Amino acid sequence: MDIEQFRKAGYQAIDRICDFYYSLESRNVVSSVEPGYLRRALPTAPPEQGEDFSKIADDYQQLIIPGLTHWQHPSFFAYFPTACTFEGILGDVYASSVSNPGFNWGCSPACTELEAVMTDWAAQLLGLDNAFLNTTGVGGGVIQTSASDSVLTVVVAARSLYCKTHPGVGLDKLLLYTTSQTHSVGAKAALVLGLKERSLDVNLDDGFGLRGEALQMALDEDIKAGLHPFFIIATIGTTSSGAIDHLSEICSVAQSYPSLWIHVDAAWAGVTLACPEYREICHLDYINRYVHSFCTNFHKWGLVNFDASLLWVRNRKHLTDALDVTPQFLRTAQGDAGTVIDYRNWHLGLGRRFRSLKIWFVLRSYGAEGFRKYIRKGIDLNKVFSTWVSSSPLFELVTPPSFALTVFRMKLPPSKDHHTTSQDFLTRKLFERLSARKDIQVTQTVLHGIFCIRFAIGAERTEEKHVMAAFSLLCDEARKVNEDI
Amino acid sequence: MDIEQFRKAGYQAIDRICDFYYSLESRNVVSSVEPGYLRRALPTAPPEQGEDFSKIADDYQQLIIPGLTHWQHPSFFAYFPTACTFEGILGDVYASSVSNPGFNWGCSPACTELEAVMTDWAAQLLGLDNAFLNTTGVGGGVIQTSASDSVLTVVVAARSLYCKTHPGVGLDKLLLYTTSQTHSVGAKAALVLGLKERSLDVNLDDGFGLRGEALQMALDEDIKAGLHPFFIIATIGTTSSGAIDHLSEICSVAQSYPSLWIHVDAAWAGVTLACPEYREICHLDYINRYVHSFCTNFHKWGLVNFDASLLWVRNRKHLTDALDVTPQFLRTAQGDAGTVIDYRNWHLGLGRRFRSLKIWFVLRSYGAEGFRKYIRKGIDLNKVFSTWVSSSPLFELVTPPSFALTVFRMKLPPSKDHHTTSQDFLTRKLFERLSARKDIQVTQTVLHGIFCIRFAIGAERTEEKHVMAAFSLLCDEARKVNEDI
Incomplete structure (x- = not known):
């Protein structure tokens, strides 16, 4: 690839990343691929002759993107967030160019x-x-x-x-x-x-x-x-x-x-x-x-x-x-x-690698003020979410909300007695139902034998409407769990 | 930075990387900055308010690029090469965008x-x-x-x-x-x-x-x-x-x-x-x-x-x-x-990180054939270089050339006797002279007490003319060492 071919492929990459972010919210959070999907789609060895980059770039769109879990999706509440800002991408681009x-x-x-x-x-x-x-x-x-x-x-x-x-x-x-x-x-x-x-x-x-x-x-x-x-x-x-x-x-x-x-x-x-x-x-x-x-x-x-x-x-x-x-x-x-x-x-x-570059880009572009604003937004959203959880008849907090993380489990519905079911059983069922969905991701944990669901806020694009939609979805699934027992 | 601001900054980054590679050969290989140059140029803490990205991108050009050693320069013969291909950069861009x-x-x-x-x-x-x-x-x-x-x-x-x-x-x-x-x-x-x-x-x-x-x-x-x-x-x-x-x-x-x-x-x-x-x-x-x-x-x-x-x-x-x-x-x-x-x-x-992407891009774009061609080019250039070294009255090989690496030292000039100088002394002097230059980089080593100069070929843009120019420069500097003793 010569310099002008790189310019063309580079512009295309930037455009496609823009398209990706315009469409991110309409995508599923979690990939639907099955283990082995990519191996089945790829040849077993590298090609003997070089291929045109436009074909390679198209294959990225068709084969790779569907196999990604979108940690930047506004409805990603699993693990902890993994940052991805445009400033960070630009830092990586420049750093990679002077490897x-x-x-x-x-x-x-x-x-x-x-x-x-x-x-x-x-x-x-x-x-x-x-x-x-x-x-x-x-x-x-x-x-x-x-x-x-x-x-x-x-x-x-x-x-x-x-x-x-x-x-x-x-x-x-x-x-x-x-x-x-x-x-x-x-x-x-x-x-x-x-x-x-x-x-x-x-x-x-x-x-x-x-x-x-x-x-x-x-x-x-x-x-x-x-x-x-x-x-x-x-x-x-x-x-x-x-x-x-x-x-x-x-x-x-x-x-x-x-x-x-x-x-x-x-x-x-x-x-x-x-x-x-x-x-x-x-x-x-x-x-x-x-x-x-x-x-x-x-x-x-x-x-x-x-x-x-x-x-x-x-x-x-x-x-x-x-x-x-x-x-x-x-x-x-x-x-x-x-x-x-x-x-x-x-x-x-x-x-x-030259990792300080992306830190420089981020801290200057956001400024200390912008950085704090973003942290506070995550904590504020979590305050809202944890209040909904703790005041819901369906759920209870297992531990006090911590920064932008809420850990909760299902309550026993008033109609059921402790002999026929348990909070752990219900929470596991809820987690199974959530894990079967592709439009949200949360993760599990076990605290002193108590099975819990973790809800971590912090993806840069998460707003109150996404947290509200997630809570509504959680309530729907919890009701279905209760109906099924 | 919103999506359209990213598009603009991304295009600019691609263009500037193109400019960088068009101008690479005309730059020095080695940076001329003194320790502490960047700290003196930067504020001591992050800015309170966010800054415009165009200013940040300009600072990258003015403050960072002059402080880089250009491992991709065709006259970089130090250490071993560090690869940097456009396909690799594109792999990093896409990978970073889905962090x-x-x-x-x-x-x-x-x-x-x-x-x-x-x-x-x-x-x-x-x-x-x-x-x-x-x-x-x-x-x-x-x-x-x-x-x-x-x-x-x-x-x-x-x-x-x-x-x-x-x-x-x-x-x-x-x-x-x-x-x-x-x-x-x-x-x-x-x-x-x-x-x-x-x-x-x-x-x-x-x-x-x-x-x-x-x-x-x-x-x-x-x-x-x-x-x-x-x-x-x-x-x-x-x-x-x-x-x-x-x-x-x-x-x-x-x-x-x-x-x-x-x-x-x-x-x-x-x-x-x-x-x-x-x-x-x-x-x-x-x-x-x-x-x-x-x-x-x-x-x-x-x-x-x-x-x-x-x-x-x-x-x-x-x-x-x-x-x-x-x-x-x-x-x-x-x-x-x-x-x-x-x-x-x-x-x-x-x-x-998602590092396999750049390997995929490189192996497909070059193909196995292109990959082998590049390796063979480095070895062929080194054969030429090591032949010049071994047939020169100024130098001798310390070990046989290995793939794309030649390890050599200075010969004693016929006019000097062993009591007044040594090959190690001359080779150290030559290395000092080379290290003072910014238009080439080689590294030193010591093999069983013998001080040697390593010349490693393999930067993607290195052609025979660069190796020839390097050898000519080595000869000039070696002659000056001999004149000075």
Whole structure:
């Protein structure tokens, strides 16, 4: 493809993306394809001769789009949102056009420098302490692919630090704390690194947030048993129910255990820190004063296209001490002089894409004000939705609404007694009915044995009318469940 | 930004990318900016009010482009190439426009299915055995970010498998083999996982490729010392000199150690397997018969924009056994039924971008024939270049040319004796002179104490005239080095 053919195919791509967004609301949220649909439609091997791009572009429309789940659809309420803004797409276009592996400053100075400035911008947007800014030369921010990668990176840093400061302690004695509500990133980090993990109990009365007392008991037990707890993941806004660990208590307990690395996983809810009114509930003061690392994914609810998981550390040396391997062929004058950041030593891999560009585009185009407005819209819509749920005879909240997430289940209808059915049975039936539909998507969870439906708001195009339509649909399906029993 | 504003900004982006490529050859390869240039040019925090996108797009031109190193420049001969094709950019554009985290089949069926079909297409393009195809339901391919991530993933799989089959063996007894020429991905994997690594010696006479005998000696020593060698990285085309480990011998030795996982890192040179004439030198038969995993980066010399590191395993269960953590909120009917691939269990993180799209676009647009033609062009250009080097009175080859890489150093000029200077001194001086220029980029390496210059061909726009101009420039600079001593 030459430059003019690219111009033509590029214009066509832009036009087709516009068409896609004009038609998005009229499409189903969920794809109707069956497993194997695409393999059956494609040849088994690449063509021997090159094909005309117009044919390839048409195949994208005909074969790929019908196989997509539309996370940007205004009636997508599953999982958590995945951002997709036009600014984000443009950032990806420009970044892809100057493809480079970005592993050190010299690879492309603009990539490293913009990443350092953008993580500083984002830190200030969220109210993080200056200690987390790259300008300190001590702390700093880095873009990772996902919260899993962020956790894995800091667990490696914490493990290396702990082993260095506690020589002779075997890896099999190290212990990582999560809770039963921590995202599976915690269990996966332990699995990947071959480390022990202990999942601490939390309960409904505490809103599924970890208490300091539970941590203290675990520390007492585990240290007595000869183990070395070196890392704890505290979550601000869990995936199942949006629960918030009691970070003030956790930090207070941890003061007696200076080698315990506190990582805050705020993958989803961290962006609410942009709004001053949510800083207290998110324990910002404690994040700023005590935690070693903090992560939030701008690609979830933060308007930046996947991937943009932002990780900040209070001491960058803990990352680079654990991750720096610099062979001759990667040495540079600037790196040797220590005057620049070499981001390859801040993450697990080597090569990295130019992801800061889309953050720059989004933060400038929306402005801090526009960013906050969007976050508040999601929370406001969820207030409306959760009020409808809690005042409905059909449903009840399982946990208090959290930011833009509502977790609920069906009530027993007054006509039925507890011997013939259960709330779990009804809620599962409702979820089955919803899952059979293609015009809405929600997800399930189980909280202390209670089967629940999660309703997460945050797609950029979701307005009150979509939430209202979704609630009406939920009521219709719930009534049918009740009629069927 | 609304849909029509996006259309306008999108057209502008396409036009500006066209302008960029029309002007690329007239630009410098290497950026002239000084560390901190961008921070000084940007405000310290995001703007409070949103800005007009045209201003942002102009700032990209004025602030970012001057800070880029142009890996697509025809005079870029540093590191290894990083692919950037128009087809790849278009793949990224469409993928970004339907942003989703792709962690399981239901997330977006097209993403999972296209990845499975594309890794099968690529396997067939390279001549990999059917055992590596996803259609087997046993082996399979997956797209990772980089060769580092690929190695890390299979080391985790191998470690879990080894620990399962060798209960009671502590992690501190496990040993991973690399060579002194293995890319730093090996050392980094060991560092990240807290495992022992042993770097085996290789030497110039063997072309810096690992011999079976050296492996056998190491195994004898290490097992005798109570260690458990469980993993070896064999490289097809090392970064320093393009060396090829003697895989036939390695596999032969490994037959007596069935628990030793053999991973082939062909990050750069693996794409030459597309051309049948390079399959023997790359030990394809041994890859197909014996190795557990194989990786090549299509984003290097394979025309697909970064990132597209393709990893194949002979047994996917070794990945999923090591990496599967499925909480309630990630359960799906299709995943539970086992009828689909859930790629989240094939890599370290959870979320993943829609990277198969750009592979589809590239392989269809070029066709297998076009792909092979491009690979052969790079190798042919390197034959020409290395012949000039070896027949020049100024230079000598340090190792035989490997595919599209030449590693050379300066000769002592006949007028100088060995007491007043050294080849290393001259070559370092030459490298310094080259590094001070902005119109070409090459990189350094050290092979057994010998300071060398690497010259890697493979940028899509590099033609013979660029290689000729580069050689002429090298000769001029070398003559100046000789004049200065």
